[in-house]
Amino acid sequence: MRREAMKKESRAPWRPSGEDPLEVLRAAQALVSRGEEDKPPSSEASSEGVGELRDCGGRRKRLGSRHFWGGVVLLLLLLGGGIAYRYREELSRAWSGVTRRRGAEAPRSAAKTIYYCPMHPEYKSERPGECPICGMTLVPLDSPSEGATHEHPGEAAEGTFPPGTVRISPLKQQLIGVAYGEVMFGPVIHAIRTVGKVTYDETKIARIHPKIEGWIERVHVDYVGKFVRKGQPLVEIYSPELVATQQEYLLALRAKEMLGRSSYREIASAADSLYEASKKRLELWDIPEEDIRRIHQRGQPSRTLTLYAPVGGFVLARNAFERQRVTPETELYVIADLSTVWVLADIYEYEVPMVRVGQAATMTTPAFPGKVFRGRVTYIYPQVDNVTRTVKIRLEFPNPGFTLKPDMYANVQVHVHYGQRLWVPEGAVLDSGEEQIVFVAHEGGYFEPRRVRVGPKVGDRYIILEGVRAGERIVTSGAFLIDSESRLKSALQGVGHAEHGRAPARGESKASPQRLPGHSGHEP
Template sequence: MMAFTRILKVSAALVLVLAIFGAGYFWGLRSKNGSPFASGRSTSAETKDTRGMENMPGMEGMAPGTVMVSPDKQQLLGVRTASVEKRPMTRIVRTVGTITYDETKLTRVHSKSEGWVEKLYVNYTGKLVEKGQPLFSIYSPDLLATQMEYLLALKNQAQFASSSIPEVKAGAASLVEASKKRLMLWDISEKQIRDLGERGEPQKTLTLYAPHSGFVIKKDVNEGMKIMPDRELYTIADLSTVWVNMDVYESEIPSIGVGQRATISLSYYPEQVFTGKVSYVYPYLDEKTRTIKVRLEFPNPGFRLKPDMYVNAEIKIDSGRHLAVPEEAVLDSGLRKIVFLDKGDGHFEPKEVKLGAKMDGFYQILSGLKEGEKVAASSVFLLDSESRLSEAMGAMAGMPGMEEMKMDAPAKQGPLEKKVQNLTITLSTQPAKPKAGENILRLKITDQTGKPVKDAQVSFQYTMTMQGMVPSKTEAKLSKDGFYEAKTNLAMVGEWEVTVVVRRSGQKEVQEKFKVVTHSEETK
């Protein structure tokens, strides 16, 4: 009979464990009304979900999965709440960009006639030139012949100025105008043509001038060189404005538009932020990086921004006011997004929500919550665990024979002792039966003669063996009664793994693991 009872208890324990793991499956099947089971169940089936909980104080009318957390336990777990409210939603797209030339302000200089360079006035790359500044002078037989044609036309015009035949006077004038236009087509200025007429003599060489102000970024001409019209002699860049090209992911493109404010910063100008705007979004995608190029435009007084510099670029996107909750309040299971709605009196109800964009640490709420409601904004993972356990226990409550089952009480916590490297280390807690919450871990170290060791450095690392829980660490201090003590927060009921680290000068470091079982304060 005793063997049968033991088997029954072990089976019940296994069922409990399977039910807890199965709660995750139930959670994934949660329908829109909050039930973990498939839609279409009868009201009686939904009632069975919470069987075993209906008589708990304050649980009447609560949705499945609702957990009750006392104020003391909320403080212990670090649960805080946040209001669901409308707030200005701003999003910042950050990336690295590269400064480049404003292509609309690049000028390429050619000679429109074949000839030889007699004199070079701008003879190195990087020089800043002003509009109208001499670049080079050229000897060109074609230009020389055109000058002579122009002078001959002027002479004919003067000769027939007193003619009584209007057609002759008009013909002479039109010949002068045609010769002048031919010179202008070769980039000879009005002043140069006027000087040619006043001088009455053709010039062997003519000077070509800079058509715009800017920096010479390319030079492909030298004195004595024969040049052809198709040869690019200079490239001049106006750096009064510059472009910044940045690559953004395709998912961010819908939020970016021409005219939006943009800023850049550089590590070598840490005190300054440069402000510009989005000037163009390119219409094609880089298939390898899955990014789209966005062009920014910035004024550049003082020419501090130089092409090919790397910059940190930001575009601030203002999306208006929207209903939002902190991102810490959302539990993302992959298929569903869940928040825990504060129903008051320590009750938290899991609620599925539909999310919009995430901006400034907040998620936009599209549906599932109303303005003014409150949600848990921290320790959501712990509330989720409590909720799944609650549902699993509720599902088990109706199983045949479960109402008669009683689980054995856990063994009492006593001192834990280990021997290592001629040392005896004994771990104990204060209180002797550790509770969920604040406890004192105490370590006594004695040598092989039984004498207390007081020259060690001791630290404790403690964690529960569950996914996602990061170990906490604390340093111990030697007390007057010879114990190394440290305050710890063993926040939840269950088995904790405590790693003791002992360091002594000139000795090998000691690391030993202990199991400490915490209990609820109600457990006697």
């Protein structure tokens, strides 16, 4: 009976009391030590006494063991509670991080993987393989801006920008070579560059013919290329008709002197008329007033008539030799004034609307490197060359010192002034043929595609009529790759819209439909 009671007592669960654990441990240790010291007194004792002593010792050992391990457990619990209280904040943060990772990975694993073609984003498949259009290997669908929405709390959300806006990380920008510029507002001057050829000013070329028939007695200008001044004698011509006319003039002069004092007014008037007619005839033969006065003073006709240069310049052609018979059809000299020269240049058809008569132009020549000649446009020819598809323009340049020679080649620039205009670099505009796009850069690596209306191209710049404002930061290099990224994202957004309409997966509520990662702007 006593053994059964001790067994029941040893099997009963231990309950903590209000005793000090250390005191319990000490008492248990003392009991164990005391039990080891208690040994049977002798072999002659009765079996009943020995059995009672064994039962008592076993009971004490079990009781001490329960108190010992209970104290150990209580001490470990107190130690663990103190450690947990000391590091409670770190454990809380670690647990919340594990919870967020599990929550982020759960929708991703639950969503169905969709594959698409990088070259044809409109083609999508639920199985890996090859694109039937180009044969390219399909890749899993992944948003280009995944994880970027909340990466920087101070930046604007992607949903606040217009459709097509894409975010590119700084590392990716460096890899694709993105460069930035600004929309500028200022004077725009375009220089049309072309080549030209120097030629004579056709309005300053003189062709000299005699007005009487006769023979050349003397030649004063006897070679081509000679420079002559205006009024310089060229040739002397003997003409019997000229001598007769001079004699008529002298007779009319004497008649005027004799009959001019007559009392008959009609006779005096006739004498004056004959004198004026004879003198006028000499003037029409290009006899200078000084020579006529000399004939008047001398009272005798001159044997030869001297022809003088009507303009100053260079002799281009000569057909005057001594003892040569000449008529009014004979061209004796061709003289060109080179104080101004013409330059004939060719421009393309699309440049014709930019050129106006009177526009300023500059010219350089290989013969005089570094020297700039300044002139203006004087004429635009009305026809297009059917071979070169160019239009010829004429420019006029002053030629002091006769530096420019006819038939010289020259490099010409016609300056077109557009005034104060809005412009961007050429590399900033993406022209697809149907529309022109400029990417505007925002804070946080966001790039917004902006449709613009482009004016004429001026060198390496485009005039912008509308679409952007002065001072906006734009992409000047790498815009093509950004455009590809933007178009790919638009295609992926189309896939995201399709995902909104699918049936919810297991464990997914209908109230919160699954989204593609990174597309925070798709609200149901």
